[in-house]
Amino acid sequence: MTLHVIMACHNRRELxxxxxxxxxxxxxxxxxxxxxxxxxxxxTDGTEGALRSLKVPILILRGDGSAYWARSMAAAESxxxxxxxxxxxxxxxxxxxxxxxxxxxxxxxxxxxxxxxSVTSAPMKTVVVGAMRDPQTGGITYGGLTKTGWHPLRxxxxxxxxxxxxxxxxxxxxxxxxxxxARALGGIDGDFSHALADIDYGMRCRRxxxxxxxxxxxxxxxxxxxxxxxxGLARKWQRFIGAKGGGNFSxxxxxxxxxxxxxxxxxxxxxxxxxxxxxxxxTACARRKVHEQA
Numbered sequence: 001m002t003l004h005v006i007m008a009c010h011n012r013r014e015l016x017x018x019x020x021x022x023x024x025x026x027x028x029x030x031x032x033x034x035x036x037x038x039x040x041x042x043x044t045d046g047t048e049g050a051l052r053s054l055k056v057p058i059l060i061l062r063g064d065g066s067a068y069w070a071r072s073m074a075a076a077e078s079x080x081x082x083x084x085x086x087x088x089x090x091x092x093x094x095x096x097x098x099x100x101x102x103x104x105x106x107x108x109x110x111x112x113x114x115x116x117x118s119v120t121s122a123p124m125k126t127v128v129v130g131a132m133r134d135p136q137t138g139g140i141t142y143g144g145l146t147k148t149g150w151h152p153l154r155x156x157x158x159x160x161x162x163x164x165x166x167x168x169x170x171x172x173x174x175x176x177x178x179x180x181x182a183r184a185l186g187g188i189d190g191d192f193s194h195a196l197a198d199i200d201y202g203m204r205c206r207r208x209x210x211x212x213x214x215x216x217x218x219x220x221x222x223x224x225x226x227x228x229x230x231x232g233l234a235r236k237w238q239r240f241i242g243a244k245g246g247g248n249f250s251x252x253x254x255x256x257x258x259x260x261x262x263x264x265x266x267x268x269x270x271x272x273x274x275x276x277x278x279x280x281x282x283t284a285c286a287r288r289k290v291h292e293q294a
Contacts, residue, residue, distance in 0.1 A: 001091045003027060003034045004080045008072030009099040013047040022103040024056055030108035037079050039072035041065055070197035074190025094182050096175040100222055107219035111176055114164060114215060125181060126211040130174040130219030131160050141224040142171035144214030152259040152267055164213045169202025173222050181210055192251045194244040200255045233279055
């Protein structure tokens with residue numbers, strides 16, 4: 001079994017090196033071959049040189065800092081799929097890896113155990129997701145998601161169970177995609193500004209009836225990105241609708257239009273309205289609590 005790891009990075013040299021070396025160790029422990037295609041989106045902190053110093057097969061693609069996650073990952077995946085030496089057999093996997101993930105030494109072994117499970121009769125046609133936990137609390141931070149509610153993007157996080165679980169979509173921190181599935185799906189959509197490309201990928205799997213499975217154990221650590229509690233509403237809003245925000249208009253329209261081509265304006269408007277309701281209510285509650293404690 002060969003793992004073709006794709007990554008996007010930007011000025012997080014130490015984190016990126018830790019992610020790469022951790023999955024190398026996990027692959028070695030499982031006896032699997034691994035190579036890397038990394039899209040370095042304009043790093044100026046020596047990330048490229050540090051990666052090249054590692055004794056592993058690695059291809060580094062360069063950006064100018066404007067690609068962000070979606071376009072970077074799409075370019076890395078496209079580069080892998082275009083390789084002349086890429087096999088077409090059942091043992092070739094593309095592995096998504098975020099540069100802030102530390103992979104457990106047993107992660108690839110846990111992935112290989114999946115093939116002994118009875119969750120799906122077609123493991124080589126299944127996208128496999130590994131959940132992440134907080135390095136301090138052990139709580140689940142990223143992983144599988146299931147559809148809830150009326151909004152196309154209303155999902156609930158799924159905790160790993162005693163056996164692999166079928167899910168609707170996922171966060172793209174650590175994901176295993178069989179090469180034939182990646183080809184069939186047409187790759188990661190690089191036209192998203194940054195966020196939502198992973199959610200979109202899972203939703204496309206569901207439409208094409210490609211099984212997506214969350215493994216029964218967490219496979220690594222990754223801290224959740226928490227907003228600055230001192231930020232005011234205006235700054236939170238600008239971050240939400242900015243290039244990297246989940247409320248970026250072009251990305252939001254893109255993903256919702258695929259699911260609801262006629263009603264997308266309604267759902268986008270509802271997204272923004274709900275954001276303001278949650279944040280205004282949350283701010284008011286926080287101020288009231290501070291006042292009561294004073």
